[in-house]
Amino acid sequence: MRTFCTSGPVDKKTCYYVERPDIMEEALDHIENWRYFTVSAPRQSGKTTLLRDIVEKIKDKYLTIFISFESYEDKDKEDFLETLVMDINRSNKKIYGKKMELIIPQKIDKIRNLIEELNEKSGKEIVLMIDEFEKLDEKIMNEFLHVIRSMYHDKEIYGLRSVVLISVSYLSGILEDNASPFNIAEHMEVPYFTKEQVYDLLSQHERETGQIFDEKVKELIWHNAAGQPGLTNGLAYDLVAKKAKGEKIITEKHFEKTLYDYLRVYIDKNISNIINKAKKEKELIMKILFEPEKIEFNIYDENIQYLYLNGVIDNCDGKCCVKVPLYYKALYTRFRPKVNGEKSEMKTLNESVKTYLRKDGSLDLNKLLERYIKYIKNRGAIMFKGRNYYEGVYQYNLDQFLSLYVEAAEGKVYPETQIGGGRIDLLINLNNKEYLIEIKSNIDEDQYEKSKKQLVEYLKRSGSKEGWLVVYSNTIEDFKQEIEEINGVKINVWFIKTNFESPSKVN
Incomplete structure (x- = not known):
């Protein structure tokens, strides 16, 4: 019986193989x-x-x-x-x-x-x-x-x-x-696998063993590995040999366990190689990760060339990006700015996520963002004052905050998630419902209008009727919320103030 090959070259007699x-x-x-x-x-x-x-x-x-x-x-x-x-x-x-x-x-x-x-x-x-x-x-x-x-x-x-x-x-x-x-x-x-080739690879296992990948799992394998052959085979092998061994259907729950292990438990050779290469260009990779769409792709720049040639970054419409989501998540975790030690301030001992859940189990995200603003008002002088943060610092701070509550309700917060050809900054999945959040920092009026249009496009692709745009700014005088209806979808805009008195002046 053949299997998924996790170390090449592939032997067609023993491994599933994709024609190219x-x-x-x-x-x-x-x-x-x-x-x-x-x-x-x-x-x-x-x-x-x-x-x-x-x-x-x-x-x-x-x-x-x-x-x-x-x-x-x-x-x-x-x-x-x-x-x-x-x-x-x-x-x-x-x-x-x-x-x-x-x-x-x-x-x-x-x-x-x-x-x-x-x-x-x-x-x-x-x-x-x-x-x-x-x-x-x-x-x-x-x-x-x-x-x-x-x-x-x-x-x-x-x-x-x-x-x-x-x-x-x-x-x-x-x-x-x-x-x-x-x-x-x-x-x-040699390009990565196409989506059709990934599905072909998975279907070979289904035909030969009778074990079925849930359609959502196929999509998750394709999305997280982006067709990278080593990662694609690795994820599939872990699912069939460890997480769902002996089971008829491989489910999303199985995949969540595999993803967790890839990001926090396993020492995967592909991910380790990417992280080690990224370490050599730490300043550049920080900008690419946390100032998205701002670093022009130029193959004649030796630093960019090094990361590109080693498979760390790619050329996304003229901008540097990390195209493989699993690589992005690993790099995001490894290089995220150090804003730890805030969990006890974000969610106190006597707080329950039930406060932010409606009777039908859906998340009252606006109410939770009100709690986030309360946290920022209390800690903003310490968190943001005098720091030239990348946009990703704000994203990570919000990601960390939301995760404390969402995971308590057995949901997940996913950074940089693929939405029909684009990437949303944060996606919350709770009780089979998705909440899309786009994050921007210190943008001007034109960029603000563009951000709203971008979010509307993501919402249309995902079939959602409501989305959230969180704008961090060091020029606004106070926090505020605005709601707009654009092309049949609801946009909740939250403005987060980041210019505070110095920590020494805060009681």
């Missing part, structure tokens, strides 16, 4: 047209699995060599050349079941002789695929690429039909520099 026809067609087209190209994607994105699938499709037509430079990092030239030949023969044995007697080149330039020898002995044109190419020593890499480039101009003579270099990111200095020895290359990125 578009990217496969692009790669095969490059090879058929004698193109040399690079393939990039963050780790656990399925690039090695894809390339191995390509090997299976072309190995009878071409001499296909698939090797990895993962262990080449500290090799000198002599060791590099010897290991290269050994790895080529290992590839031949794995793919074709036999080795060749090959002469080890004495110089990197003599690699051209090795390629000629392979071509002559096999009688086939060669497709050379090299995984983890970025691990190669920079000087050796440069010489190696000069040789490949020189053969490219006589590729039919050498029989070197295609060279495919595979890495976790763009090969900096190779693709971008016009003087590069390898500026002949095309570039191909």
Whole structure:
């Protein structure tokens, strides 16, 4: 019986597998047209699995060599050349079941002789695929690429039909520099799964085992992993092997437990890698997380490029963003501003959430926001005075406050939740009802009008008739609430004052 693969590459015999026809067609087209190209994607994105699938499709037509430079990092030239030949023969044995007697080149330039020898002995044109190419020593890499480039101009003579270099990111200095020895290359990125591909993956399990994913769970897997192959498989595996093992239907309750463990209990390799990379650009990632839509995406900015190439951030309509919600939640938790120690002020010992619940179990959110304002009036001088906070600080403060009450009623508060192509800042789910909250800080009149329109759009997409806009401002004189009807939906606007007397003047 097959299962969800949590460590690649994927073996089709033992793991569920998603066909990726578009990217496969692009790669095969490059090879058929004698193109040399690079393939990039963050780790656990399925690039090695894809390339191995390509090997299976072309190995009878071409001499296909698939090797990895993962262990080449500290090799000198002599060791590099010897290991290269050994790895080529290992590839031949794995793919074709036999080795060749090959002469080890004495110089990197003599690699051209090795390629000629392979071509002559096999009688086939060669497709050379090299995984983890970025691990190669920079000087050796440069010489190696000069040789490949020189053969490219006589590729039919050498029989070197295609060279495919595979890495976790763009090969900096190779693709971008016009003087590069390898500026002949095309570039191909391996995208995450589409929603249809995620559902296809889950349906394979359903067909083979009879265990069913609730439709809401499928949506949650798609939303939280955003199609990232490693995360998608990881979430699904945890659900079927741990949270819902032996049960007929995998429910939303099962998923909530899996999500909790991913964010607070497990040391997931994908999330750990993202956090470690983000730590190296802490100031920038703080701005991207907590000043949303304000950091312009520019691939030539080295700091932005570093986060992008390592799969931490993405380009969202020209702005830097964290596209994978599970990554966002992990980074949000790890880098959120330190405003802890406030819980006892937010919800006192004698307060009950029942005060803010109506008879039908729905949340009286306006009444709860009145309680929030009472808290801010009492603690605002300590919380906000003299601090140049990112917008996310306010979001986290409100998130922390609401969670104390909502979770007491067995509900959930979700930050940055996908709503039909956009993201709402906070979403409350309580007793099967959703409450959408958009948060802004220190905006002008034009931005204020735009924010209301944005919230209306989110409400329409979700089918809700009422939403909340919370505006933090250091220029208003007092707290206030306004209610508007816009295009058939109700907008509750709460203005939160953040300019207070210094803490020393507060009783």
